[in-house]
Amino acid sequence: MSVGRIRVIGGTLRNSRIEVPDLPGLRPTTDRVRETLFNWLQPVVEGARCLDLYAGTGALGIEALSRGAASVTFVEREPGLAAALKANLARLKAPAGDVARDDAARWLQGSARPFDLVFLDPPFALDAWADTARRLEDGGWLAPRAWIYVEAPRGAVFDLPDTWLPHRQGQAGDVAYALYRRTPADPLS
Template sequence: MTAPNPARRSGPPGEVRIIGGRWRRSRLPVLALPGLRPTPDRVRETLFNWLGQDLHGWRCVDAFAGSGALGLEAASRGAAPVVLIERDAALLRTLRQHVQRLQGAADVVQLRAGDALAQMAALPAAVWDLVMLDPPFDGGAALFEAALAQARRLVRPRGWTYLEAPQPWDDVALAALGWQAHRRLQAGQVHAHLLRAADNAAP
């Protein structure tokens, strides 16, 4: 997730670990920015157990990239292209360093600078297999709704959207935006949802 205030200074870096695929066990530094909340290992491992370990042929968008943990994990497992969207300049520099460090990443990972919603609106519709959303938790309901609406436009039939939020989204709220929950997980303060378009949801 991106930091909510790009003007704030960073503290000492932490790190995230890529769990599976060709860059498995790679450790990547993460800036200690207020509000930056990399997806925990446990949650990422569960997500890719849900989706399958091999994502070759998948086209993915990590719309609030932050540390890049979600998008780089997908790329490590074969997804291409993987679009990482981030507005914070310091985080973008770190993401570029990750792409340069990971062998072959430059061939499959595309970095886009700017507002996530605006960048999503500029992407082609109905061609993406997986859209990953981890908006700032203090962004308010309107941000989450707008992100889910953009993701609904982007995913292909039978595609997936992954959402992290500070509270669970119930079936009624999701259905109003055209989504149905396929899987859910809570890990601490993080509520994870794997979503499919309601008219394409599995029975």
Template sequence: MAKAKPVKKATAATGQIRLIGGQWRGRKLPVLNSEGLRPTTDRIKETLFNWLMFDIRQSHCLDLFAGSGSLGFEALSRGAAEVVLIEKDASVAKQLVQNLASLPAAPGQVIHKDALAFLQTPARAFDVVFLDPPFHQQLLPQACQLLEANGWLSEDAQIYIEREQTSPLLLPLNWRLLKDKQAGQVSYQLYQREAVQ
């Protein structure tokens, strides 16, 4: 009988992310080496937060596939009123909790849960949602539909999507494209939700 392959777990912190703007600009936070974990590059992050420059302060943000927490922590550094980070890997979630605790009085919360399961719990509306799931797992279409259908988005919420270029994208009809860029094999967009008539 063939032996089952061991599941690859997150190991000790072997990398780091850097906050590039706001009150903790320049701060480096440790990141675990975990399969599928792919922090957003500084260049893409800078572009995104330039797009959100006038909207991130005092906003309520959801970092749905948090991973390294790069986007959620950047939002906190730039004055978000609240950031909720969702991460299903227990070791990665624990590292997020430690990193959050190192940012004095940061209004953040880490929830250790599968993102799609989280979106099927009782909802409350967020102003900005970051969607940067692991590549090649076809998680985006269902996440987008659940966000819209289950009441997770404020009336004019902004949704950031980062994905591999070949990934199909089926979006709710009331999401309007605001920005669209590519960097190598990565495609990233910012959408705005429009109220359904």
């Protein structure tokens, strides 16, 4: 298995390299999209409890750690990617990152704890956006005013919870990306 590299865009780990296994279907979020996303998130990422579902390379979660997130839980089912992610976190001395080698849907059946920021970027072939969003919303995984980043193929259509309000969105090549803000169903929350 050959290895590629991507770099951390900003924060304390800026310009650090993340080693990436060469696996079919692996599609790391591009530098340009990560830079845009973290410009949007700048006021909220510091101190945030983050969840990087379908972590893949872990680039989104590692970027969050670099920019001051309190913790990131990475969920990745592919053993080679989970191992590479653990190795990258150890090499980068990022103890606030925790890797769960598990299927995201199965992991979301566990004991919920609310996250402030969730990265939802499943493999495009899974078509898992609507189901995962429902599990996050209904399962108690989101803080009352959580931020949720969604990355999908350009033109993809899927239902997201009514409590997820679009904040910002963009496109890069064949990829569409959007940042949502959760608004509690109970206006007194």
